[in-house]
Amino acid sequence: MARYNPKDVEAKWRAIWDERETFRTPDAGEGGRAKYYALEMFPYPSGRLHVGHVRNYAMGDVIARFKRARGFNVLHPMGWDAFGLAAENAAMERGVHPKTWTYDNIAVMREQLKLLGVSIDWSREFATCDPAYYGRQQALFLELYKRGLAYRKEGVVNWDPVDMTVLANEQVVDGLGWRSGAPVEKRRLTQWFLRITDYADDLIDGLKTLERWPDKVRLMQENWIGRSSGLKVTFPFADEARTGGVEVYTTRPDTLFGASFVAIAPDHPLADEIAAADPAAAAFVAECRRGGTSEAEIEAGEKKGYRTGLAVEHPFDPSWRLPVWIANFILMDYGTGAIFGCPAHDQRDLDFARKYGLPVTPVVLPPDADAATFAVGDEAYVGPGVAFNSRFLDGLAVDAAKAAAIARAETDGIGAGVTVYRLRDWGVSRQRYWGCPIPIVYCEACGAQPVPVDQLPVVLPDDVAFDKPGNPLLRHPTFRHTTCPACGGKAVRETDTLDTFVDSAWYFARFADPFAAAPINGAAADYWLPVDQYIGGVEHAVLHLLYARFVTRALADDGVLSVREPFAGLFTQGMVTHESYRRQNGDWVEPAEVDIEQEGETRRARLIDTGEAVIVGDAEKMSKSKRNVVSPEAIADAYGVDAARLFVMSDSPPERDVQWTTGGIKGAWRLANRIWDQFDAQPPGTGVAPGDDAAAVALSRSTHRLIKALTDAIEGFRFNSGIARVYAFVSELEASPARSASPSLLAARAEALSALARLIAPFMPHLAEEAWASLGAVGLVAEAPWPTYDPALAAEDALVLPVQINGKRRGEVRLAPGAGEAAARELALEDDAVKRHLVGLSVRKVIVVPDRIINIVASPA
């Protein structure tokens, strides 16, 4: 018996795969096989791989290896989402250049990924910070610009007044800048936007076609786009000297007669105008600008308003005056940036009205309520009902009243029924260095001009410093200053860079041919796209996945791509968590520093060095700050890569978080050894046709059942259940040891092991190769076809059906599969245990679910 030595074995097989180019991507159409594009969300090169990455890439690898075995031409590439904020933070904190930091991290992580034995075609690797990539992205940006899909307008950013810099939401902590500690302000800047709202309907409608996406993600995208229909209606100014009025958007036009005020966003042009003449209003607007731009902050904050001197007329009654307020919870980006408040039927309006003493008039009468007595207390009524107190709408149900109000507004020429979206255009300008430069120059005479395509890429200069706050491109001696491509006069470059989500919105298309001169090789993309299976974290459910869908549509309309949906199948996998440990003084300590002892059923954690008791915290996402990180190398050293891959896929369903535990990885390691022992004990050269003695037949049946179960488990992303079947199967093999097996059982074992090597290959590819070779098989298991099963052998041969009486299990009967209902009923009623429980009862009904269960409904005689 040779002990399984993963360190040597794993390295050996990786070298062989490399040398034979086992995972080279086949050419389009090669071998007449169907294509399969398996893709994991490419990583941000943040430093080192953690076991969360291991899980993500191992899952993708299961799919890639499985599909290869099933005869597909598989594309399984890898790259780096390499631009981003962390590189600039590193530059500021450690004085290292973002480029150096990024490429160093890539080098480390590439080696770590290779260590995992993931079946990637490394020849297609690229990083988004390579000029060869982002230069082509600039060309795509200019295409969008040419088509009017990229444009400039004012947008709101978080501004740190001390550091004089724009902050990301994550850099705003409790309304303060994370470095300076200064209160953050909202500031308006002119920025580039992509017109994703043009595709709002298409993006919603397309969701219906994405049958292999989680419902959850589709729902999140639908809510994010937030299509609603309602009424845009103008409340005319009451002041004769003013023309026009305040245009509001409402989804509840049926409640117009319950209006008690009109409120506008602090960023509304009218608010600017009022603030210019009213210092108190200006102070209120300034107060609203304090704090961050995130929706959570705005919506969860205290609702505040300022009553302007302005009044407007009700659109359906010029004699009815309503006050105009400025309110901090109105978003300028949604609808028209102004609302009318109907406190009786909207909770936020009600809170506002109660706070400021505004009238509350109910106009929707709930079913069963009495119009004379119905009143709204602290809770707005948002349910169904009939309009009342509402003049021409009286008596109409909510939906009919909405339609009638819209119709009247349209007839009167004061409003129109409209569809609006919560989705806003995608702001892509970032006032940062480490990103893709926006290929635009500004000429005093000609205005904004695209950089001619033959002058691309606009390369990021390397000679920048981060000793001063703000975007170093602004201070660069030469980068900014250039000439106008139109008139040749003096011009300055755009110094903003593109949001890194732009980088990841088309990379999957670049992988189809990463060497093409054009950004996207149309023929290659036609063959490989869409991505058949995309795998990544659910945190990308909306932004990345929505942007990629948008860009794919834009490029399809441009004729560059022939698909409108980039990802036919999506799987969102859970994270790897770990307990966190801290000392009595609150300092976090690493798992490697902690010794855990089990005494009976209680666990004790102490520091290895000092024996100090350690406080064990909940399992949480691994993070550097809590030091609850385990390194893949240490695991690979101790247990091998295969055991680590197996464990992260075996212990929880893949979409859920999995908790990393020492016991768990040891269990996986034990399985690897038990599997190896089975192969090691099997004499070579035994035939693969099992004989007909009972033990051989039983094992053969189990083998075929296992093939079916594992095939289904992989197809259905139920890796944990599949692996559980492998455990059970190995136990069965151990119960029929080779040393005491008859020739026919040996043959059945040979059949079983041949299947097993191929079935475990997606999960434990190195061990599978070693096992495959030990059987004397020709070629690599990575290139072997997936085993097939005989449905007749995989089917159950004898069934034990439970018999219930009134839903309680009272006995069981043995039946052949497919036995008729009558036979089942008869057997059940004859069973001794059943008879005993039926004493004193009379049978009312017998329900037979074929091959499942028999339920006898009985009641006292």
Place this chain on the structure above:
RNA sequence: GCCCCAGUGGCGAAAUGGUAGACGCGGCAGACUCAAAAUCUGUUGGCCGCAAGGCCGUGUUGGUUCGAGUCCGACCUGGGGCACCA
């Protein structure tokens, strides 16, 4: 504030509306060992019982059904997202 998800043994979990707890971890008992580790075998939801067996049990609560962990309603608890982290 809005949206989404999840609650099943000591723990991770399994279960097309049909035997709840497969499989793994941990525990307990045993084998091997001078001993320990490793490995192997048995056992392991709770309660009652010598046993056969019985009763209870999937966050709480109400409903649909011959039958509910699963479907529907209300609630409780925990987690995630909210547009400049990726």
